[in-house]
Amino acid sequence: MPQRSPGTALLGSPMLDRLVAEHATGSLMRERGTLYLADGQVIHAESPHTPGLDVLLTTGGALSPEEWSEALTQAGPQQRVARFLVDSGRFPEGALELCHLGALYDAAFFVLGQGGGPARFRRGVAHWLGAVRPVPVDAVQRETARRRELLTAIWPEEGTDTQPLVRTRLPLDTCLPRRQRAVLQHVDGTRTAADISHVLGRPAFHTLVDVRRLAAVGIVTAARRRPRPTAPARLPETSTGPDVALLRRIKNALEAL
Missing domain, CATH: 1.10.10 (Arc Repressor Mutant, subunit A)
Structure with missing residues (x-):
């Protein structure tokens, strides 16, 4: 596997290597999104930080919201939405593969990137879109690393x-x-x-x-994040009298503000 540059922290490879070796099928979930695997390859990815394939297709006018809704209703329960769009003539297969690949890499960038948190794999979970063109895990990792390096070269602050x-x-x-x-x-x-x-x-x-x-x-x-307000200091409730030293420290601190 290609060497990764310093600062490019991806999801630990042992887990993905094991899933690839097992030809696993299911969903790999992290804080920033989900990868869907079939036979050890990535067939889809989703993240709240990226527009889904539905947004990309309908906002650009390639499909109407009604056409997308019909595809979900007709083929979603069978996990064949992508196949329905092609077979019904609503979208050319080659164009759908390109759009889907872009959406997949988009979401995988966040799923596999830094700060994604621990991973959990649910076996057997299928996505309603269905397979469009499976992508090897190492290809997704390489593209994620390439994008991270490109962004860092433009501006290093994440x-x-x-x-x-x-x-x-x-x-x-x-x-x-x-x-x-x-x-x-x-x-x-x-x-x-x-x-x-x-x-x-x-x-x-x-x-x-x-x-x-x-x-x-x-x-x-x-934007600068506002600091969280801290709770005011509380005097010990079990004291039978005021803690003079504590009160003096609080008074000095307030006067110093």
Whole structure:
């Protein structure tokens, strides 16, 4: 397997290696999303940080929301939604494979990346979409690592990937590319890169690239998180009288603020 650069922390390979060796079928769940395996290969991936295939297809106008809903109703229970879209003539097979591969890599970037938490595998779980074109696990890992390295080369701070985004006071460059301007229009202090991707119906990785480029030139930054309020100090309830030393320390601390 290719060497991974420092700082590229993926989901521990022993677990995935074992699932590949077992030709396992099921769902691998982490905090940031889920990988679906069939016979040890990745057939789908989902993450709350990325638009799903439904958003990518319907927002862009490739399918109407009604057509997508019909596919779910007709073929979802049999885990054959993708096959239904192709066989019914609603979507060309080659185009669907390309769109699905992009959505798969998009979600896998978060599932396999840093901060995803512990993994849990549920055997036998199938996805309602069905298999489109299975992808080897090592190919998904390599693509995840490549994307992480690319983003780090653009801007090393990862906070802009998941935290709400804010505009800085730096004036805009008139030569700012149209794609970055489209992203910037939705930076309002509450939306994350994932939110903006959903609004635009755009692959999340494309948005992450634009956001990091905007961060690199100082136009966008991650919003500062407000510190959690701390509970006020409580005096011991069992004391029969005031703790004079404690009260003096509290008084001095308040006066120092």
